[in-house]
């Protein structure tokens with residue numbers, strides 16, 4: 311493995327390996343395009359080696375160029391490659407689901423923490439002793455992960471952290487994200503087909519009929535799992551919050567702090583962060599725009615975690631200057647503060663069915679005044695785009711270059727994996743801009759604008775009444 315300062319030369323080497331291997335493969339694979347799926351490739355060792363080289367080099371190239379959190383987040387979902395910058399050779403392999411299964415073993419035993427203590431490497435017998443996991447089995451698990459560019463085996467049965475696994479130590483929030491996705495989500499996903507094949511559950515939109523609820527046989531929905539007061543509930547709540555923050559960083563959600571004109575809002579503008587979790591985005595707003603007055607709303611456990619743990623650590627000045635209020639609220643039953651200037655909702659609606667979203671939105675609409683705005687932060691411009699091609703002049707969104715699938719296929723697979731994750735955990739879905747406009751209308755809201763903010767988007771609404779008033783005045 312090259313050292314950090316020779317990454318560019320490693321990239322160049324990989325690129326030339328790919329070039330040489332493509333030259334070899336071209337000599338063998340000369341079938342007409344339409345035959346390529348039924349390809350009968352010559353059984354030649356030179357060709358086999360060149361194909362292996364292309365796959366291995368592409369995977370290694372991707373692991374070097376994309377952001378570590380981006381790559382790791384996709385590995386948690388067993389997606390081999392993160393976005394349009396990458397090529398997905400490993401997706402051709404069977405048994406991909408063992409990657410997150412193995413990551414769960416490594417994370418739940420804090421293997422990255424142990425490796426971090428010793429840059430020259432830790433033997434599997436030492437790892438076995440420290441974790442209590444059978445050393446032979448653990449070694450095989452780490453070997454699979456090393457082959458996928460997480461960890462590195464530097465000698466027989468001796469492992470070190472590499473440029474990816476060092477981001478998985480337990481004080482990094484990616485650890486919490488990884489633990490959640492490769493744990494609960496992964497286990498719940500195994501019940502997806504049972505849920506969809508059950509005639510009593512298949513068409514249900516209740517969160518109680520999700521694969522998550524079925525798998526854990528809990529007759530409760532995901533958010534109930536941390537609503538209790540036991541230590542276990544509390545640690546689940548704070549792990550979930552840390553995981554959400556890591557996810558925000560993966561999708562660069564904080565672009566909203568700079569891509570929306572918060573700086574043009576008058577001093578004293580009231581911003582309600584509804585279902586704000588611990589208030590990751592609100593903290594950033596409080597730091598960048600000290601004239602805003604913020605109110606964080608969520609379930610009691612979340613608000614308590616925000617007030618006692620998160621804000622005192624990340625933005626104590628907002629507390630002492632009374633620029634932030636922490637208010638427990640059930641958004642199905644209560645409205646946030648009346649006539650606030652901005653109601654901000656990030657990653658809320660994708661947790662719920664259309665019917666539930668309309669209930670939540672109606673409670674916000676009831677609180678809104680004539681000059682209030684609602685900002686829904688979650689749509690992604692690539693969500694649920696079909697792979698077929700339309701005429702360029704009819705394409706609403708730029709299509710990938712031929713011969714790629716028009717939606718970049720696996721290159722932008724995360725939008726689809728996230729959609730399925732919503733189905734598995736909440737029995738809900740990701741939505742298109744048209745879906746949001748429909749939901750808004752049903753709740754008495756008028757669509758104003760879609761703001762592009764990094765990988766996410768911000769859908770702005772005002773009260774329908776206000777638009778009608780303005781139109782008639």
Ligand SMILES: C[S@@+](CC[C@H](N)C(=O)[O-])C[C@H]1O[C@@H](n2cnc3c(N)ncnc32)[C@H](O)[C@@H]1O
Pocket residue numbers: 533554555558584585586587588590607608609612639640641642655656657658661
């Ligand atoms: C996916 S998280 C999003 C958190 C935060 N907005 C973010 O993007 O990091 C959904 C949030 O909705 C909150 N939530 C769930 N049910 C709720 C309810 N009935 N009332 C208020 N908040 C709720 C959860 O506690 C959680 O913090």
